[in-house]
Amino acid sequence: MNYLKFLILALFSSTLLNIQAQEKKSYKIQTVAFYNLENLFDTINDPTKFDEASPMMELKTNRSKVYKKKVHNMARVIADIGFKDTQNSPAIIGVSEVENRDVLEDLVNDSLLISRDYGIIHYSSPDVRGIDVAMLYQKKLFTPISTSSHELKIYDDLTSKRVYTRDQLLVSGNLDGDLIHVIVNHWPSRSGGEARSRPKRVAAAKLTKHLVDSLQVIDPYAKIFIMGDLNDDPTNESVKDVLKTQKNKNNVSFKDVYNPFETFFKNGLGTTAYRDAWSLFDQIMISKPLLEKDFSSYRFYKAGIFNENYLTQKSGQYKGYPYRSWGYGGFTDGYSDHFPVYMYVIKEVEN
Template sequence: MKKLKHHFFILFLCLLSYANAQEKKTYKIHTVAFYNLENLFDTINDPTKFDEASPMMELKTNRSAIYKKKVKNMARVIADIGSNVAHNSPAIIGVSEVENREVLEDVVNDSSLISKDYGIIHYQSPDARGIDVALLYQKKLFSPISTSSHELKIFDDLTNKRVYTRDQLLVSGNLDGELIHVIVNHWPSRSGGEARSRPKRVAAAKLCKHLVDSLQINDPYAKVFIMGDLNDDPTNASIKDALKAQKDRDKVEFKGIYNPFEGFFKSGLGTTAYRDAWSLFDQIMITKPLLDKDFSSYRFYKAGIFNENYLIQKTGQYKGYPYRSWGYGGFTDGFSDHFPVYVYLIKEINN
């Protein structure tokens, strides 16, 4: 009987030791995000672009002061994304609706971000409005290896004239020494109606899928992030049929793509609103290797929409919508007509 009690006591100590070991697990966490900066234009007329039609250039007075406030507002949001969990601003953030590299330099040199030492990856695209996508990254956390811009050639189905839109940005690099790939998108708008414009976004999705396929040919286990303002919801043909993104992580096949934002959309959440209806155009999707349960390297933890209270319109006709920067009266002192989106990556670290 004493031997039996002794064995139970030893077993108890082993279980207690195992439980304590489990409790002591600690993780490193990084935020990867995307944000549509809503017409972040400078105050200088560029004769090579149609920037005179931008909200900034349409201002008749206080243009310089409003530009500085717009920049400060954008920097504030970027600094806040993920900070309550990761205790840091995003390690990597894709952005859209920026006029040029100079406006991004002003954002990353704002007092709320300058200590983060963000690098900028940006290419001029042929977009008719003069807006581009870009990637910002904390230099101490992410080291780019290769960058490239990929042109989307699409044509109007009635006139057969080319529609000039945003290029897709592909960046490969090391996040804390681990190779990842990020594709930043801003797909064609729904101008002319969703149905008529749908083929343009399907074409954009096919280009994006081609980039993913190319990465997976070189490395079937490539960790790829697809992010952007897609001008489509997670259930639209561009994402479900062209990208073949899955809502359920358990159903993602080898070389497949997981879209954590489809669940949010089906729950009634969105990132932008129009005529009292929410859309979830801003998304981040990932390839299967980021879903593995082995946390010895960075894996997907969770996704979210950054819809903090200060980013929401409090009064008026658009109460409850994203608190946008521009309205019929000019600058509103707001932020963007889109909420940012983010994912957390975690890696187990030894104590």
């Protein structure tokens, strides 16, 4: 089934989580998610890209076998996100670190996902590593209306040479009849150090903010999801100051953005680890109309980090870290060096 009808004893409080038993209502629930697929490259050398430096192309043997297992592992995770609560995979999932449309076709046609009938929205970007962002959607739940790719033009502050990075993807469409907008990001990395690389992510945030502003000019009540691997935490300048995010739903003004992942971060949780420190680079944020209490259309219910036990390294130096696909010895049979993140949205249905 494409939604879960679940009964809630409700009058919803302002937090939506404190529920008082008054009357029975039924709701549809859908999952919106994001996942960094950690170097999902195919086995074919593309002369137009620097893919020969990818972990897949560096393998000397068994590339085809490893590729199929990597794709299957990614499909397992996507199939599982939100399933316990919705009995379905995500209606919409943004992804990053994919080489091309071909790997996405293989992913959605994996045995674990093919029944979901995912559509693909993907544009090739000028990233120097040859990686892109994309969005997958269940065709029975989401109908795209418009899609566009937005180039981020940034330059190295020392050499003044252009830094080629990922474009930002904007998708507008109907989620089960509700018009929504999704911006999928993979902001510039911290290569060269956090401070030196910070202006690049601030520039990326300004591009995202421009897209949000443009949508709100057309419709001030636009339901907007901003998602991605930002390479910044929820408290960094790019997120807090440029996107004007709030961690408390009650403090979100009309043009502000709500970021539930700031609370997770301040509680010590993360989606990726480095040198025994957690970062929460993977986030989903929303515009204020998704926080309204009129559940005749989809509204925010809750957010989470999908850190199931099988996605965690069980032993060794990196015990407790995300169980990544690639290590110094090649393919680990793991998943990704990032945990996925997700958000549930719900709307009331007639009993």
